[in-house]
Amino acid sequence: MSTAIVVGGGIGGTAAALALVGRGWSVQVLERVPEVEAVGSGISLWSNALRALDALGVGDAVRAHGMAEVSAGVRDERGRWLSRTDVTTLRERFGAPVVIHRARLLDILRAALPEGVVRTGISVREATVDGRVLHSAGTSCADLVVGADGIRSVVRRAVCGDVAPRYAGYTAWRAVIDLDEPLTEFGETWGRGRRFGMAPLADGRVYCFAVYNAPEHAPGSLADVGELFAGWHHPIPALLAAADPHAVLHNDIYDLPALSTFTAGRIALLGDAAHAMTPNLGQGGCQALEDAVILGNSVGEPNGLAEYDRRRRPRAQMIARRSARIGTIAQLSTPTAVALRDTAMRLTPASAQLRAMATVLDWTC
Template identity: 55%
Template structure:
């Protein structure tokens, strides 16, 4: 079960090399390994792990985890949402999500710590798959395979999976014409707070050019994220916790209580960036996965879920086209690119509306939210949440 985290062999040859050991890379390594392939997952950090933040797993992501054989373990370590919706900064509900109906139609939405999900995926990998402290310095397509240069030497494989994030080294090397990521116009602070008492429910609160999200976690702590319109690259010299307390400390309960209990060291700040649509996720025997392919804003909570879908679909495509990697990758691109790019566009639109700043615009937005039936919201989510792992016939039909 458990996998070590040694370094890559200097001249190793395997079926597939996965670059990047985040959620998408680990899922890809697991999906490919379950198909009987010899896989190496290369991670540049000295150890595998995830930063201290929460993660929402939607029904489509949980189905992908079921396909990877770890869905039940994840559910045991996660907390199902019991209340969701949007309030204004004073706490008035603008829109409520019927979580029972959502679960009946699509399945539960659960929250888990990213580090815990990473641990579950790593433990499910065969021994010898993980290679930490292995920064990739060079990638090249070599006939019917790939060659990857890294600190420990050179590794070769018949397939390269780039799961190395929005700033992907592999994408820059093998997709030189691909557009660079773009700033969405807002920054985000993320932190996990332990007040000693689990909150009964979470949700989002929208203001003018600012938002706060709250999600209880299974261990009794709370995941908190704050969003604000700011120029890119800004940082607060007095500390980021000071900044978010200034911005959001007067919002409705329990936001002030959570911020009062937070530690500066727990605060992560990242400018939100997204990747413009690519013309293809495939070149030769190399394929993009997760944020390396379709980094999107977090407004639909689908980033990690789409990476999990990618991993399951890639392995299914290879299984559906045995011995024909090119056909498998063509099928992967045909199935994944339209869906992920559509979800990315939708997430961008939601973020644009959520970040409206003018008083008349936000008043209109809030009025529309209050008047939109909950059933309409669930119907709009159906194309995202209805996803099922693809079958062989679906993947072999042109």
């Protein structure tokens, strides 16, 4: 039986383990943290990700625990629509996206794995191209090592050497919030160098995020964020006021430069370890799920890892570039540039938006 070690037990790593188990592999997932915390954020699973989850056999379970998004678009600070997504056509053309808490998604993926596959509390120090993994519990060897250990991946060093993440120029605060009133619309609000996004979850809570231009590692507090978005349209101030400071995530936003390869020897990289991207397209987790399915499909073929690299690297890097461009536009801060951006968005027909989405969402495995 072929063996695999997956370094990293997040969404991409757990999905990769599920794909490999489905191919008859013996898999061990090594996860650094001792347990998954419930705090965190939501994730939008677009149609491409849902097809990947269907291929893994958990698509229906995810849909049952997720919230089908009901309305979408981008507004300005006063709440006036800059663009509206044609939700009916979106559903008919691509299928409805789903919003789910990341912890819930991870629970579903882990529950589909055999008992004992995921080993928590194990830190990996090094991986080598011959399939050896040095970690806090000793040394393990396998036919395949999957580097799913995030943007600051240890495994990536064996494939590409040291690759420094790039700061995008903006920082993000994320939270899942209990709100007294139901939220029936989701989407983003764009201002001058600032953005706010919100989406309802199936349990009645709201996932939201606040993004603003800032120097790297700039200090800040939730109260500071509230001041930055004071006066923005309802329910943005109410959401920030209701956020628990102890359950809010604050992260500077980074991406990776385009790697020359996702594979070396017996190692394959996936997710943020391979193509960490800014969150502007909502595709980071979605692309990790695509990676997992294609990796599982490729390992049984001749030159399987080369095939995985051929199929995944161009697409993931294209989406990362597009996401970075959207972030540049969304974070414009000068009055003239923002006015031009907002006017262009109002004049762009919904049909053009759907055509632009097709290259991302029209993915099949």
